[in-house]
Amino acid sequence: MGHELLRSLGDAPARDDMALLLARTRAVAPEDTETWEFPADVSVVAAARKAAAGQLAAWGLDELSFTTELVVSELVTNAVRYAGGPIGLRLIRGDVLVCEDNDPSNTQPRLRRARWSDEGGRGLFLIAQLTTRWGSRYTRSGKTIWTEQPLTAELGLLDLSL
Incomplete structure (x- = not known):
């Protein structure tokens, strides 16, 4: 395929290095996705759950x-506290359950281990323990934090040891 693409460019030699990027996307059926939007108010955490x-x-x-x-509680609470609103929440049912939290902040979260006397700092640690994968990505209007869970509750025992 790459040779065919180069041939289609003609006989002119390449002026610079080239790279070919292929991406495969998966379409998600509308019935496998649900989205909500909430204002940045602590009272919406219960509604999101x-x-x-x-x-x-x-x-x-x-x-x-x-x-x-x-997971939703931790994501939405962090967005309310640190990012402002509006806060988007999306669930995607596929091979795994994806939970996405969108907020207007461009500050990326960082995982830390809170000491026993700390009053905060446990949210992402809990999320990392409760999900198989998590991460974040920048968007045009802020960031998205996403998590993945298996479609069964057999993730294992929660290990909160420090």
């Missing part, structure tokens, strides 16, 4: 509700 639990029930994934509600 309730919305996520309701969608998991509609998808027949009730067994993921406890863990997902905790």
Whole structure:
């Protein structure tokens, strides 16, 4: 394929190095995605948990509700505290359950281990323990923090040892 592409450019020699990037995207069916938007107010955390639990029930994934509600709670709380609003929340059901939190801040989160006497700093540590993967990416209007969970509740025991 690469040779065919180069031939299509003609006989002119390349002036610089070239790279070919191929990306494969997967389409997600509309019924496998749910999105909400919340203002930056601490009172919306309970509404976000309730919305996520309701969608998991509609998808027949009730067994993921406890863990997902905790993840949603941490993500939305951090967005309210540190990023402002509006806060977007999206669940995607695919090979795994993806939970995304969108906020207007461009400050990337960082995982840290809180000492026993610290009052904060445990949110991302909990998320890292409760999910198989997590990360963040910049968007045009801020950032998205995403998590992945298996579609069964068999993630294992939660290890909160410091």
